Amino acid sequence: MIDQKITIIGGGNLGGAIAFGLIKSKQIQPSAITVTRRRLNLLEKLQEQGVKITNDNVEASKNADIIILAIKPYQVLEIIQEIKPVLNSNQILISLVAGVGLQKLEEVAGSDVQIFRAMPNTAIAIQESMTLISTNVKSEELRNLVLHIFNQLGQTTIITEDLMAAATVLASCGIAFALRYMRAAMQGGIEIGFGAEMAQFITAQTVKGATGLILDSGRHPEQEIDKVTTPRGITITGLNEMEHKGFSSSLIQGLIASFNKIEKG
Ligand SMILES: NC(=O)C1=CN([C@@H]2O[C@H](COP(=O)(O)OP(=O)(O)OC[C@H]3O[C@@H](n4cnc5c(N)ncnc54)[C@H](OP(=O)(O)O)[C@@H]3O)[C@@H](O)[C@H]2O)C=CC1
Ligand SMILES: O=C(O)[C@@H]1CCC=N1
Numbered sequence: 001m002i003d004q005k006i007t008i009i010g011g012g013n014l015g016g017a018i019a020f021g022l023i024k025s026k027q028i029q030p031s032a033i034t035v036t037r038r039r040l041n042l043l044e045k046l047q048e049q050g051v052k053i054t055n056d057n058v059e060a061s062k063n064a065d066i067i068i069l070a071i072k073p074y075q076v077l078e079i080i081q082e083i084k085p086v087l088n089s090n091q092i093l094i095s096l097v098a099g100v101g102l103q104k105l106e107e108v109a110g111s112d113v114q115i116f117r118a119m120p121n122t123a124i125a126i127q128e129s130m131t132l133i134s135t136n137v138k139s140e141e142l143r144n145l146v147l148h149i150f151n152q153l154g155q156t157t158i159i160t161e162d163l164m165a166a167a168t169v170l171a172s173c174g175i176a177f178a179l180r181y182m183r184a185a186m187q188g189g190i191e192i193g194f195g196a197e198m199a200q201f202i203t204a205q206t207v208k209g210a211t212g213l214i215l216d217s218g219r220h221p222e223q224e225i226d227k228v229t230t231p232r233g234i235t236i237t238g239l240n241e242m243e244h245k246g247f248s249s250s251l252i253q254g255l256i257a258s259f260n261k262i263e264k265g
Contacts, residue, residue, distance in 0.1 A: 001027055001028070002022070002027045002028040002032070002145075002148065002149060002152075003032075004032070004065035004066050004092075004145070005032050005033075005034070005063060005064050005065045005066070006022070006028070006032060006033050006034070006064065006065070006066045006067075006068065006149075007033075007034045007035075007036070007060045007061055007064035007066070007067045007068070008033065008034070008035045008036070008068045008070055009036050009057050009060065009061070009067060009068065009069050009070065009071060009079060009083070010036065010037060010069065010070035010071035010072075010075075011035035011036060011037040011042070011043050011046065011053070011070070012037065012070060012071075013122060013125075014070045014096055014120060014122070014124060015035060015037075015068065015070030015071075015096075016035070016043070016046065017122070017124045017125035017153075018068065018070070018120075018124060018153060019033050019035050019046050019051055020046070020049075020125070021124055021125070021127050021152060021153040022149070022152055022153070023049050023050075023051070024127065025127070025152035025153075027148075027152050029050075030049050030050030030051050031050050031051075031052065033046075033051045033052065034051070034052040034053070034054060034060045034064065035051055035052070035053050036053070036054050036055060036056070036057050036060045037053075037055065038055050040053055040054070040055055057079060057082055057083050058082060058083055058085070058086055061083040061086050061087065061091075062086045064091065065090070065091060065092065066091070066092045066094065066145075066146075066149070067083070067087075067091060067092070067093050067094070068094045068096065068118075069093065069094065069095045069096060069097060070096045070097075071097070072097075073097050073098060073099050073100055076095060076097045076100055076105075077100070077104070077108050080093075080105070080108045080109050081108060084108075084109060084110065087109060087110070087112070087113050088112070088113075089112040089113065089114070091113055091114065092113075092114045092115075092116065092142060092145070092146065093105070093109055093113045093114065093115050093116070094115075094116045094117070094118050094146060095115070095116070095117050095118070096117075096118055096119070096120065097117075098119065098168045098172065098262065099165070099168070099262045099265060101117075101161060101164070102115060102117060102134060102135070102136055102161050105117070106136070114135075114137045114139075114142055115135065115136070115137070116133055116134070116135040116137065116146050117133065117134045117135070117161070117164055118131055118132070118133045118146070118150055119131065119132045119133075119164060119167050119168050119171060119172050120150070120153065120154070120171075120172065121171050121172045121174065121175040122175055123154060123175060124153045124154060127152065127153050127154055128154045129150070129153050129154030129155070130154060130155050130171040130174075131150045131153065131154055131155070131156045131157075131171075132156075132157055132158075132159050132163070132164065132167035132171060133146060133147065133150065133156060133157070133158045133159070134158070134159055134160060134161040134163070134164050135158070135161075136161075143158060165259060165262040165263060166259060168258075168262060169255050169258045169259045169262070170255070173255075173258050177251065177254065177255070178207070181207075182200075182203050182204065182207060185199075185203045185206075186199040186200050186203050187199075189202060189203060210224070225239070
């Protein structure tokens with residue numbers, strides 16, 4: 001069980017999904033969760049589940065054990081300043097904000113607070129996130145607590161801060177890249193004969209199967225691809241045509257462009 005009181009500042013896509021995911025996990029009482037945003041009417045569903053809602057970040061942070069920052073990057077430093085007067089050294093501050101490093105967060109929040117960064121993806125809405133965590137906090141107990149919270153919402157790993165930009169690209173942006181593959185596969189599927197709905201279902205189940213093969217076996221994708229590519233066959237013809245058109249190269253260049261965007265700020 002999670003006995004701590006959790007405040008989520010910014011109940012949008014991620015903040016809201018975390019609250020719903022935690023409730024679903026049954027590891028925490030809904031009344032131990034507070035979610036803030038300015039348009040409170042958009043938090044009605046969470047309120048119906050027993051979550052406390054407010055537009056007062058300071059009040060919501062006062063008695064929280066854990067404060068999760070799920071606002072936009074351009075707001076994060078201002079909002080830390082806003083809640084700083086009520087922060088204390090027993091509290092854990094977890095920033096989900098992309099592109100704002102631990103050093104900057106520590107500078108603004110002060111070194112007393114226990115600061116973590118967590119980088120999830122939108123599959124957190126179905127408790128299937130890949131969440132990467134970084135921190136300077138040394139306490140195993142606190143690290144395990146933060147891991148435990150995000151483990152309710154998918155898979156979680158602690159990494160060093162210098163890898164957080166790469167983690168943001170590969171996991172958080174990565175889900176959009178994977179979905180764009182799916183959209184393209186569907187469009188191709190429609191052109192060769194399926195209706196959109198059927199093409200979507202076939203594509204989604206096929207991607208799920210590919211994911212399962214890799215996660216279950218830990219084998220390199222190319223080993224699984226080798227099992228599909230009959231010599232002089234149909235698959236290798238398609239794969240090679242995709243590579244001639246720059247499939248892998250364009251994906252890698254896209255990842256690097258996203259990475260450079262974070263690095264440049
Ligand atoms: N989306 C993603 O896939 C990922 C996002 N991130 C990071 O997570 C953060 C949140 O992203 P996301 O959930 O997509 O963004 P959203 O825009 O969906 O959520 C941000 C929320 O903050 C609320 N908000 C704005 N101002 C305030 C304020 N002063 N006080 C309290 N709440 C406020 C907004 O609601 P209202 O306007 O009603 O106040 C909104 O619901 C970003 O920093 C992003 O970098 C990280 C990994 C993945
Ligand atoms: O695109 C963005 O900036 C955010 C951070 C990672 C995913 N979405």
